Amino acid sequence: MAYLRKRGKNYFVRFNYRGKEYEKSCRTTQKAVADVILKEIESRVARKSFKIEELDEPKQKFMDDFIPEYLTYSQTNKSPRTVEIDTGALVKFRKLQGNIPLDSITPQMIEGFKAELLKTKSQTTVNITLRSLQAAMEKAVQWGYVGSNRFREVRQIRTPEGNEPFMQTKEIRKLFKVIEPGVYRSFISTALYTGMRVTEICNLKWEDVDFDHHKIHVKNTNGFSTKSKKDRTIPLHPRVKVTLKGIERNGSPFIFLKETGEIMDKDLMNKVFKRYCKRAGLDERYHFHTLRHTFASHLAIKGVSLYFIQKMLGHQSIETTARIYAHRQPEPLLDAVKQLRF
16 A cells, blocks of 8 residues: 655655555655656556666656647647747747746746746737646646646736727828838738738638628638638728729739738738838837727727627627727617616
8 A cells, every 4th residue: 555645845655565664755746746656656566566766756848848749739729820829938938947847837937937028028918928838738737747737826917908009090090101002001901991810811812802792701721720710701891992903913812912922921011010100100019910909999989789890800709809899889878778768
C-alpha cells in the first residue's frame, strides 16, 4: 500500500516493498505530478520488479517542447486568426520568461507578464493574450504535463463596455483627405462601409460580390476561413459598389492586390492605415480593426437592430454584439413606455 504525504512544500510517497518501508521524495509541489509517481510506484510494487533508485519524477515539459506541440494542435483545430493569436501569445511569454518547465509557472510570474504587456499593448489585447495562454495551459493539463492551470488564478483586466474607440464622422473625413486615390483608399473605404475584417477583405473575390442584388458574400474556402467559420452575406453599400467597379480586373480572382500582383497582405494594410491616421493627426490608438468598430458603432447610434449588426459582423452570439454596442443605441425604453395609452 502506498500513499502520499506532504513534508514542507514537496510531496513524498510512503510505501512498503518486500517487507521494508520506504519514503521517496516526489521533488514536486504539484499534487497531480505526485499522483503520477504514486501510481507508478504502486504498479511496480505489484509487479515486484524495480530498483528503488529508478523511481523518479516524470520528465518535465519545457516551453520549447510544448510550444510546437500545442501550435500543431491549434493549427488542426482552430481558425488561422486564432492560430496567429496563439502563436503570438506563446512566443511573447517564452521571450519574457525563458525556456522554463510548465509546472514552474506561478500566478506571480503571470502577473509580471501581464504588467509588462500593458506597457505597449491595450487592455483588450492583453486580455486576449491571457485567454490564449489559459487555453494552452488547459490543454497542457489534459495532456498530463501540469497538475493545474495557473492562468486560471490570474484575473483579466476589467474593461468598461465600449472601451474600444471608434471614429467620429469628422475624423473619417480628415482620414480620407490624406489618402490618395488607389488600392489603399478603396480597401479602407470597403472596410468602413462593410465592417469586414481585414483578412476577409484581403480574400474577397470578384465572384463574392453580387452587383445586381447589392450583396457581398463572405465565404469560407479551402485557403481561408472566417473567425466564426461560417459564411455570411452583407449589404453592398452604394459607395462600395462604385469603388469596386472602379478597380481594374487583371485576371486575378481576388479584388485587392498589391503592386506585385499578389493578394493584399493584412500586415501591410495595418501599417498603411496607421500611417494615414498619423498623417491625419488622429488618435494613436486607432488601428485597422477600428474601422469595423466604427461601422458597427454608427449603425448602433442610428438605432439599427443589434440582431442585424450581429449578422453583418458575423458574431457567433447576440451577447457579444450587445456587450460591445448596446450602450451606443438610442434609449429605446422611454420611447416604448410613451406608447402606452390607458
